[in-house]
Amino acid sequence: MTGLMLDDLTVGYRGRRGRTVAAHLSATAATGRLTALIGPNGAGKSTLLRTVCGLQPPLSGRAMLSDGTQITSLRASALARRVAVVTTDAVDPGRLTAYDVAALGRTPYLSPSGRLADHDRRRTGEALEAVRASHLADRPFHDLSDGECQRVLAARALAQEPELLVLDEPTSHLDAPSRVEFLDLLASLAREQSIAVLMSSHELELVMRLSDEVWLLRGDGTMATGSPAELAAGGAVSSAFDRGRLRFDTEQFAFVIDEDS
Numbered sequence: 001m002t003g004l005m006l007d008d009l010t011v012g013y014r015g016r017r018g019r020t021v022a023a024h025l026s027a028t029a030a031t032g033r034l035t036a037l038i039g040p041n042g043a044g045k046s047t048l049l050r051t052v053c054g055l056q057p058p059l060s061g062r063a064m065l066s067d068g069t070q071i072t073s074l075r076a077s078a079l080a081r082r083v084a085v086v087t088t089d090a091v092d093p094g095r096l097t098a099y100d101v102a103a104l105g106r107t108p109y110l111s112p113s114g115r116l117a118d119h120d121r122r123r124t125g126e127a128l129e130a131v132r133a134s135h136l137a138d139r140p141f142h143d144l145s146d147g148e149c150q151r152v153l154a155a156r157a158l159a160q161e162p163e164l165l166v167l168d169e170p171t172s173h174l175d176a177p178s179r180v181e182f183l184d185l186l187a188s189l190a191r192e193q194s195i196a197v198l199m200s201s202h203e204l205e206l207v208m209r210l211s212d213e214v215w216l217l218r219g220d221g222t223m224a225t226g227s228p229a230e231l232a233a234g235g236a237v238s239s240a241f242d243r244g245r246l247r248f249d250t251e252q253f254a255f256v257i258d259e260d261s
């Protein structure tokens, strides 16, 4: 039940403008749990997520799935059956309905005809139900609100039946109640569907309240990991985010501005 395991993983860019972004990372994003990747701007969250999704190669070390398979060793079709990715990139749905978009998640399983079988339709319906979006199925995707779109994109990812779901800043376009709702949904999906969910976020306060585990990438290329309470108590959150009078209160799990003394 490991989920995703980083083993001495170093991520970054090769070539003339190449650089190491984060080095010697070892951590686990467990199956059934919501792991949040946080860190200041430029710390390397997107670089790390792209590496664990197999979209860019590691500089060294390994990112592995539960059975020890290295993500970089998987061919595209096998990767799509095991790892699903939700990014903030704009989706151009054309005239697709929400159902059609969710059904795209079945692509790695389709026969060369590309037609959905009964089983694929059932899995798509279940995925929409899991993200509480069944009622949106017939609506044109481009008519949906940002929160509804995000749920449908999560359904598309679930329809892939992945063991690892990776989301890059999934709450960035959502209003405050939808952010809470979506993170809560991700935590439930991780448990109910037995998948490892790893998401990056700038929503420090929400993450500290709603995630099971936190990976905190520091600006110096190192990473602290643990439960929200452990990271807060150990001072890792404060040392990464406190600035001047702005301070992360480790009891309230919220930023506060200290009064001038």
Ligand SMILES: Nc1ncnc2c1ncn2[C@@H]1O[C@H](COP(=O)(O)OP(=O)(O)OP(=O)(O)O)[C@@H](O)[C@H]1O
Binding pocket: 013, 017, 018, 019, 021, 039, 040, 041, 042, 043, 044, 045, 046, 047, 048
């Ligand atoms: N293609 C690239 N080639 C070289 N360096 C890059 C490339 N893309 C990003 N970087 C650098 O890698 C570092 C980490 O960037 P990354 O986007 O992973 O950080 P981040 O934590 O996701 O940032 P943010 O919170 O601002 O989204 C930055 O210094 C960035 O300039």
